[in-house]
Amino acid sequence: MIANANxxxxxxxxxxxxxxxxxxxxxxxxxxxxxxxxxxVKILYLSLxxxxxxxxxxxxxxxxxxRLGDVMRAGGAGVVVASRDANFVPGDHVxxxxxxxxxxxxxxxxxTKIDPAVAPLPVYLNVLGMPGMTAYFGLFDVGRPKSGDTxxxxxxxxxxxxxxxQLAKIHGCRVIGIAGGPEKCAYLTRExxxxxxxxxxSQPLGAALRDLCPNGIDVYFDNVGGDxxxxxxxxxxxxxRVVICGAISQYNNTTPVKGPSxxxxxxxxxxxxxxxxxxxYADRYADAVRAMSGYIVExxxxxxxxxxxxxxxxxxxxxxxxxxENFGKLVLxxxxx
Amino acid sequence: MIANANxxxxxxxxxxxxxxxxxxxxxxxxxxxxxxxxxxVKILYLSLxxxxxxxxxxxxxxxxxxRLGDVMRAGGAGVVVASRDANFVPGDHVxxxxxxxxxxxxxxxxxTKIDPAVAPLPVYLNVLGMPGMTAYFGLFDVGRPKSGDTxxxxxxxxxxxxxxxQLAKIHGCRVIGIAGGPEKCAYLTRExxxxxxxxxxSQPLGAALRDLCPNGIDVYFDNVGGDxxxxxxxxxxxxxRVVICGAISQYNNTTPVKGPSxxxxxxxxxxxxxxxxxxxYADRYADAVRAMSGYIVExxxxxxxxxxxxxxxxxxxxxxxxxxENFGKLVLxxxxx
Numbered sequence: 001m002i003a004n005a006n007x008x009x010x011x012x013x014x015x016x017x018x019x020x021x022x023x024x025x026x027x028x029x030x031x032x033x034x035x036x037x038x039x040x041v042k043i044l045y046l047s048l049x050x051x052x053x054x055x056x057x058x059x060x061x062x063x064x065x066x067r068l069g070d071v072m073r074a075g076g077a078g079v080v081v082a083s084r085d086a087n088f089v090p091g092d093h094v095x096x097x098x099x100x101x102x103x104x105x106x107x108x109x110x111x112t113k114i115d116p117a118v119a120p121l122p123v124y125l126n127v128l129g130m131p132g133m134t135a136y137f138g139l140f141d142v143g144r145p146k147s148g149d150t151x152x153x154x155x156x157x158x159x160x161x162x163x164x165x166q167l168a169k170i171h172g173c174r175v176i177g178i179a180g181g182p183e184k185c186a187y188l189t190r191e192x193x194x195x196x197x198x199x200x201x202s203q204p205l206g207a208a209l210r211d212l213c214p215n216g217i218d219v220y221f222d223n224v225g226g227d228x229x230x231x232x233x234x235x236x237x238x239x240x241r242v243v244i245c246g247a248i249s250q251y252n253n254t255t256p257v258k259g260p261s262x263x264x265x266x267x268x269x270x271x272x273x274x275x276x277x278x279x280x281y282a283d284r285y286a287d288a289v290r291a292m293s294g295y296i297v298e299x300x301x302x303x304x305x306x307x308x309x310x311x312x313x314x315x316x317x318x319x320x321x322x323x324x325e326n327f328g329k330l331v332l333x334x335x336x337x
Numbered sequence: 338m339i340a341n342a343n344x345x346x347x348x349x350x351x352x353x354x355x356x357x358x359x360x361x362x363x364x365x366x367x368x369x370x371x372x373x374x375x376x377x378v379k380i381l382y383l384s385l386x387x388x389x390x391x392x393x394x395x396x397x398x399x400x401x402x403x404r405l406g407d408v409m410r411a412g413g414a415g416v417v418v419a420s421r422d423a424n425f426v427p428g429d430h431v432x433x434x435x436x437x438x439x440x441x442x443x444x445x446x447x448x449t450k451i452d453p454a455v456a457p458l459p460v461y462l463n464v465l466g467m468p469g470m471t472a473y474f475g476l477f478d479v480g481r482p483k484s485g486d487t488x489x490x491x492x493x494x495x496x497x498x499x500x501x502x503q504l505a506k507i508h509g510c511r512v513i514g515i516a517g518g519p520e521k522c523a524y525l526t527r528e529x530x531x532x533x534x535x536x537x538x539s540q541p542l543g544a545a546l547r548d549l550c551p552n553g554i555d556v557y558f559d560n561v562g563g564d565x566x567x568x569x570x571x572x573x574x575x576x577x578r579v580v581i582c583g584a585i586s587q588y589n590n591t592t593p594v595k596g597p598s599x600x601x602x603x604x605x606x607x608x609x610x611x612x613x614x615x616x617x618y619a620d621r622y623a624d625a626v627r628a629m630s631g632y633i634v635e636x637x638x639x640x641x642x643x644x645x646x647x648x649x650x651x652x653x654x655x656x657x658x659x660x661x662e663n664f665g666k667l668v669l670x671x672x673x674x
Contacts, residue, residue, distance in 0.1 A: 062605050230596070244604045259567070259596025267581045267612030268399050275604030 006031040008071045008101035009314050015056055017254045018322060021315045023056075024072070031103035033082065039108045040082040043098050045307075046314075046332040047075040047125040049159075050223075050321050053251040062277045072100040072314075075130055077114065077121045079337065088113070095124050100314055102334060119296065119303070121337075126329035127296065127303035128289055130278055131159035134245060136288040137281040139164050140171075142243045142274050143219040147172030150213050152232055155223030155248060157184035158321075159329035162192060163292075164221045166301050169193050173219070176212045178205070178228060180324040187327075192302060205231035216240065216269075225250045226258050233262035242266075242273035252322055304328030343368040345408045345438040346651050352393055354591045355659060358652045360393075361409070368440035370419065376445045377419040380435050382644075383651075383669040384412040384462040386496075387560075387658050390588040399614045409437040409651075412467055414451065414458045416674065425450070432461050437651055439671055456633065456640070458674075463666035464633065464640035465626055467615055468496035471582060473625040474618040476501050477508075479580045479611050480556040484509030487550050489569055492560030492585060494521035495658075496666035499529060500629075501558045503638050506530050510556070513549045515542070515565060517661040524664075529639060542568035553577065553606075562587045563595050570599035579603075579610040589659055641665030 005028070012025040034040045055066050055073055066073050076098035080088050085108025088094065096111040098104040114124045126132060138160070145151055151168040155161040156177025165175045165188065176196045177188045185197035198208040209217070209231055216237030222229050225247025233242070250257045266273055281288075295301035306328045308317045313332070320326045342365070349362040371377045392403050392410055403410050413435035417425050422445025425431065433448040435441040451461045463469060475497075482488055488505040492498040493514025502512045502525065513533045514525045522534035535545040546554070546568055553574030559566050562584025570579070587594045603610055618625075632638035643665045645654045650669070657663045 060605075062607075225601075244600070246604070247601055250601070257598045257601060259598040259600055261594045261596040263581070263596055263600070263610070264562075264584055264587070264594060264612070266610060267583070267614065268397075270399075270612055270614055270617060272609050272611035273600070273603060274609035275601070275607055277604065277607055280607060 004028040004030070006101055006103045007311055008099075009311070011056060011066045011068055011070060011072050013068065014058060015252075018252045018319060019053070019056065019315065024315050025069075026312075029071075029101070032105040034084045034105055036084050037107055037109070038105055039080055039085050039088045039094070039111060041078040041094060041096075041098060041104045041106065041111070042081050043076045043078040043102055043104060043334045044337055045077045045121050045125055046098070046100060046311075046334055047129065048314075048318050048321060048330040048332055049075070049130070050246055050248045050251060052318065053322070062279070073097060074100045075125060076104070076334075077124050078104070083108070085109075093121065095129060100311070102311060118293065122305040122307060122329070122331045123296075123303040125331055126159055126305055127163055127292055127301060131329055132163050132292055132303075133281060133285055133288055134276075134278040135160045135163035135167060136292065137278060137284070138243045138245050138276045139167050139219070139221060141281070142276045143221055143241050145171055145173050145219045148174070149218035150174045150176065150215065150237070151219040151221065152176045152178065152209070152213065152217045153221040153223070154178040154228045154232070155246070156188055156194070156197065157327055158223060160245060161221070161223055162188070162304060162328060163301070165194050166192055166295075168219070170295060170300055176209075178224070184327055200228065206234065209235045219243070221245060222247070224248055229260045230262045233260055233265045236265050236269045236271045238269050238271075240269055240271040242271065244273060244275040248322065305331050307331045307333050309333045341365040341367070343438055343440045344648055345436075346648070348393060348403050348405055348407060348409050350405065351395060352589075355589045355656060356390070356393065356652065361652050362406075363649075366408075366438070369442040371421045371442055373421050374444055374446070375442055376417055376422050376425050376431070376448060378415040378431060378433075378435060378441045378443065378448070379418050380413045380415040380439055380441060380671045381674060382414045382458055382462055383435070383437060383671055384466065385651075385655050385658060385667040385669055386412070386467070387583050387585045387588060389655065390659070399616070410434060411437045412462060413441070413671075414461050415441070420445070422446075430458065432466060437648070439648060455630065459642040459644060459666070459668045460633075460640040462668055463496055463642055464500055464629055464638060468666055469500050469629055469640075470618060470622055470625055471613075471615040472497045472500035472504060473629065474615060474621070475580045475582050475613045476504050476556070476558060478618070479613045480558060480578050482508055482510050482556045485511070486555035487511045487513065487552065487574070488556045488558065489513045489515065489546070489550065489554045490558040490560070491515040491565045491569070492583070493525055493531070493534065494664055495560060497582060498558070498560055499525075499641060499665060500638070502531050503529055503632075505556070507632060507637055513546075515561070521664055537565065543571065546572045556580070558582060559584070561585055566597045567599045570597055570602045573602050573606045573608045575606050575608075577606055577608040579608065581610060581612040585659065642668050644668045644670050646670045
C-alpha cells in the first residue's frame with residue numbers, strides 16, 4: 001500500500017478537563033498491507049463514546065489507557081479492502097476496534113462481519129453494537145427489572161439511554177428519561193414511547209422525580225453521575241437496583257469526582273448499586289443482537305444516530321458528547337462506502 | 338405498680354451534631370401493670386447502638402424516628418416481674434425493644450426468651466442479638482464471601498465488626514480489620530485471629546490497604562463511611578461486594594454526608610455496593626443464633642462487651658460510640674439481676 005495514505009489522529013497529550021485540539025496530533029501514516037491472519041479495513045464510520053474520555057487518562061481501569069503517541073482507540077465499521085484471513089474477503093463489511101484513522105490493519109479474529117442489508121452500518125455502532133450491548137446487559141443482568149417496575153434512565157437521549165428506555169418499555173416497565181432540552185424530551189415520549197421525561201436543564205430534578213415516581217424508583221440506570229445520581233438515590237424504592245454504567249458529568253473534572261452524598265439511601269432502602277463493563281458479556285453478544293434485531297424488525301426498537309462527517313472534525317465532534325449536543329448515537333463518518 | 342417508680346429518659350430535642358445532655362429529659366414515670374397479652378419487664382441491660390443516632394432524626398428511614406417526648410428507643414435484656422401473656426412467667430429472662438428506662442410494659446409477642454445459663458445476658462445484646470444478626474446476614478447474605486477471599490471490615494473493634502471478622506475467619510477468609518488505636522488492633526489479631534489490622538488513627542489508610550490487600554478487597558463490610566469507605570473503594574478487587582451496614586463517621590454531621598468519591602471503582606471493577614437492614618432477616622434469626630451459639634461453645638467466636646453502669650450515664654455513655662472509645666459491644670447496665 002501507499003505510504004502517507006492513511007490519515008490518523010494520535011493522542012499527543014493527556015488532557016486536563018475537556019480535550020483540546022492540541023491534545024491531538026494529525027499525521028499521515030501507512031495503510032499497511034495485511035500480514036498472515038490480518039485484514040486491511042477501509043473505515044467508513046467511527047463510534048464516538050463517552051468512555052473514550054476515560055481511555056485518555058493514565059492509570060488502572062478496566063482496559064489500559066491509550067498510550068501517548070498511539071492512534072486514538074475507537075470502535076468502527078468499514079469495508080475489507082485486502083485480507084489474509086480466510087474468513088474475510090474484500091467487500092465484506094465489518095466492525096471492530098479500528099481506531100481514529102482512515103485505514104486499519106488488524107487481526108481478523110478481532111473483527112465481526114455485519115450485513116448492511118439488515119441495517120445501515122451506523123446501527124451496528126449503536127443498537128447492534130456496544131451501546132446496544134451495554135443497554136441490554138446493563139438493564140437486564142444488572143438492573144433486573146420486573147414488569148411494572150419504574151425504571152429511570154439518565155442520558156436518556158444518548159445512545160445507551162435511548163435503548164435502555166425502549167428495552168424497559170418492551171419489558172413492561174414504566175420508563176422515565178432524564179435528558180437536556182425540550183426537543184430531546186419530546187422525542188423520547190412521542191417517538192420512543194417513554195412514559196415521562198425530565199428536562200434537567202429547566203426542571204428541578206428532585207421535585208420532578210417526586211411527581212413522576214410517586215412509588216419510588218425500582219431501577220435507576222445511571223449514565224451521568226453527579227447531582228443526577230444523587231437526586232435518584234434520594235427517590236429509591238425498597239430493594240431498588242442502581243446500574244452504574246457511566247458518569248459523563250464527571251469525566252472531564254479537574255477536581256475530585258463528586259461522590260453521591262445520598263448513598264446511605266442504599267442502606268435505608270436495602271438497595272444495591274452495581275457497576276458494569278460491557279466487555280464482560282462478550283460471549284452473549286450474539287443473543288442480544290438476535291433479540292434486538294428482532295425488535296428492530298418488529299418496529300419496537302429504534303436506532304437513532306447523529307452522524308457527523310469528516311475525520312478532521314474528530315476533536316470538536318467528540319466534545320458534543322460532553323456538552324450534551326449529541327442526540328442519539330454520535331457517529332463520525334470517515335468515508336463514503 | 339407504684340407511680341414514679343420508673344426512671345425514664347425521653348428525647349427532648351432533635352440533636353444537631355452530637356447529642357447533648359439537654360437533648361434528653363429525665364423523668365420518673367409509672368411502671369405500668371401489664372394488660373392482657375402484656376408483660377412487665379425489669380430492665381437489666383440496654384444495648385447502645387450507632388443506629389440510635391439515626392432514630393433521633395426526623396424524616397423517612399427504615400423505621401420511624403423516635404417522636405419528641407417519647408422514651409428513647411433501645412433494645413434491652415431484663416427479667417419478667419409480671420405477666421399476662423401465657424408464654425412468660427415472672428423470673429423469665431427476655432430481650433426486646435425495651436427503651437431507655439428501668440421498667441418496660443410491652444406486648445409479649447415482641448419479646449424473646451433467653452437463657453442466662455447458655456450465655457451471660459449482655460451476650461444476648463451482642464453476638465446473639467442484633468449486632469450478631471447484622472454481622473451474620475450482612476456478611477453471608479450481602480457480602481457472599483468465598484473461602485480465601487480478602488475481607489476488610491471497618492469499625493472492627495465494635496460489636497458488629499468483631500463478629501464480622503470472626504465469622505469471616507471461620508469461613509476461611511483472610512481478614513483485615515480497621516480500628517482506632519494499638520490496643521484494639523492488638524486484640525483483633527492476638528485474641529480474635531484477624532490476619533491484619535490498620536490503625537486508622539496512626540496509619541495512612543491507602544498505603545496500609547495496598548500493603549495488606551495486594552490482590553485487592555473481595556468483600557468490604559462498611560460500618561464507618563466517609564474517608565474509610567473511599568479508601569476501600571479504591572482497593573476493590575474485580576467483582577467485589579461492598580456491604581453498607583452503617584456510616585458512624587457521618588451520623589453526627591451538621592454538613593451534608595460525604596459521598597464516596599471513588600464510587601466509579603464499582604464500574605471499573607464490576608463491583609456492587611448494597612445496603613442492609615437487619616430486621617429483614619427476622620425470620621432467619623433462629624438459624625443464625627443456632628450457628629453462632631455453636632461457634633461460641635466451640636470457642637471459635639468470642640463476644641466482647643463494654644459494660645457501663647447506670648441509667649443516668651446514658652447521654653454520655655452513648656457518645657462513646659461516636660468518639661471511638663467503646664471496645665466491643667457497648668452495653669448500659671441499668672440494674673443488678
